[in-house]
Amino acid sequence: MWSLLQIFNALTPKDAGSEKIARDLAYGAEPRQKLDIYAPRNPSGPLPVVFFIYGGSWMDGDRHNYDFAGRALAALGYVTVVADYRLLPEVEYPAFLDDCFMALKWVEATISEFGGDSSRIGLMGHSAGAYNAIMLALHPNYLAQSTITKSVRCVVGLSGPYDFFPFDGKITMRTFGAVPNPRDTQPIEHVRNTAAPMFLATGDKDGLVYPRNTVALAKRLRGVGVTVEEKHYPQLGHPQTLIALSRPGRRMAPVLDDVAKFLDSNLKV
Structure with a gap:
């Protein structure tokens, strides 16, 4: 049975100025360790990268x-x-983070073959994907211990959970409830003053990942001197910050325009 997102993706018109240039590329040996790559049509020169x-x-x-x-x-x-x-249930925390980091390292090593500039990478995620992106950027097990740190110039988080301990919901209990050190799972616990600039956005009508997550992380980052742009979209709920990236969804809120300005200021320099 098709999911609502699968149907939406199939039916929504795509941006004519871009195309998928590679699909099903393996960054690891497991069946789900694969990625696709998109690029502008008729690109000129090595381009910055969004993961x-x-x-x-x-x-x-x-x-x-x-x-x-x-x-x-x-x-x-x-x-x-x-x-x-x-x-x-195939894996437990932190294996999904490890996979994302493995894919990111593959990108740094290989993206030049597809017209990308490996020295200008922006991380971006929505919901649990925003959690993953922020954890890669902040947790000491990932970027902080890798040479890729200098390549990741900025991070975008849309509607992400960053400060949700103690766990009080089915999703968080299922995912993080058995972790020996639960506070280690929280992005807000790993804020450091060397973190890349961040764009954190939320819909104020989000009833799944409450906007307080964005507010708390942005405040903590500012407190240590990290550049943060915090955006609130009053009319949007949880999925809408993602759907607003699509052509028909852009009328709801200027999420894509705001993200573009942030990415441009950090990656196209």
Whole structure:
């Protein structure tokens, strides 16, 4: 049975200024360790890169349902990568983060073959994908211990959970309830003053991942001197910050325009 997102992706018109240039590329040996790449049509010179991580409560998701997002970001002038990663119950925390980091390292090593500039990478995610992106940027096990740190110039988080301990919902209990050190799972606990600039956005009508997550992380980052742009979209709920990237969804709120300005200021310099 098709999901609503699968139907939406299939039916929504895509940005004509971009195309999928590679599909089903393996960044690891597991079946879900594959990615697709999008780019502008007729690109000129090595282009900056956006590494987009989709959500799905860490137990659902398929990169093929995000063509609309990949094409939208590529049309802005970015080589855009959308990767699958292993999910619950096949794996537990932090394996899904490890997969995303493995894919990101593959991008740094290989994206030049597809017209991308590996020294100018932006991380971006929605919902659980925003959590993954922020954790890669902040947790000491990932970018902080890798040479890729200098390549990741900025991070975009849309409607992400960043400060949700103690766990009080089915999703968070299922995903993080058995972790020996639960506070280690919280992005807000790993804020550091060397973090890349961040764009954090939320819909004020979000009843799944409450806007307080964005407010709290942005405040903590500012407190240590990290550049943060915090955006609130009063009329949007949880999925709408993602849907607003699509051509028909852009009338709801200027999410794509705001993201584009942030990415341009950090990657096209």
